[in-house]
Amino acid sequence: MVYKMTKHKYIHNTQHRDGNPNKSQWIISSVDEEKIWNNSPYSTDCPCYGLYIQNNKLDYLGFPAKIPPSPLKKLFIAKFCSSSNGTFIIWHGYPANTTLKVQDRPPEGYLKEWINKKYISRAQALKILKGKKCYL
Numbered sequence: 058m059v060y061k062m063t064k065h066k067y068i069h070n071t072q073h074r075d076g077n078p079n080k081s082q083w084i085i086s087s088v089d090e091e092k093i094w095n096n097s098p099y100s101t102d103c104p105c106y107g108l109y110i111q112n113n114k115l116d117y118l119g120f121p122a123k124i125p126p127s128p129l130k131k132l133f134i135a136k137f138c139s140s141s142n143g144t145f146i147i148w149h150g151y152p153a154n155t156t157l158k159v160q161d162r163p164p165e166g167y168l169k170e171w172i173n174k175k176y177i178s179r180a181q182a183l184k185i186l187k188g189k190k191c192y193l
Contacts, residue, residue, distance in 0.1 A: 065139075067094050070149040078123040081132060081152040085109055085118045093118070093135045094150055106153070106163040107135045108176055115176045115193055119152025128190050129156050136161055155185050162186060 069087045072080045083090055089109065097107035109118040118135055121127035136153035139146050153161035168182040177185075184191035
C-alpha cells in the first residue's frame with residue numbers, strides 16, 4: 058500500500074511482515090505502523106523515530122531479526138528511513154533493534170521528548186543510548 062502525505066509517501070515494506078529471519082518484524086497492523094509514522098517528525102528528520110502508544114502507554118510493536126540472535130524478545134521503537142524518487146520522498150519503517158544496531162538508536166532529542174511525555178523513564182533512555190537491554 059502507498060499513502061500520500063503532501064510530498065511524502067509511506068510504503069509498507071513487506072520484508073518486515075513476511076517472517077524474514079534477517080529482518081525485524083512488525084507485530085502491529087499496517088494501519089498502526091502508518092499511524093506511528095504520521096505522528097513522527099518525518100517532514101524534517103531523516104531518519105525519524107516513533108513509538109506505539111496505546112491508551113497513553115508505550116507498547117511493543119515488533120520482534121528483532123532472528124539472525125543474529127538478539128538479546129531482546131520484543132521491540133518498542135520504530136525507525137523510519139526515506140529516499141527520494143524525484144517526485145516524492147518515499148518512507149518505510151521497521152522495528153528498531155537498539156541493542157544490536159547503533160544506527161537504530163534514536164538521538165537524545167527523541168528520548169528527552171519521550172521522557173517528558175512519560176512514555177519512557179530516564180533509566181530506559183540511558184539504556185537505549187548505551188545499547189543495553191531495555192524492556193517496558
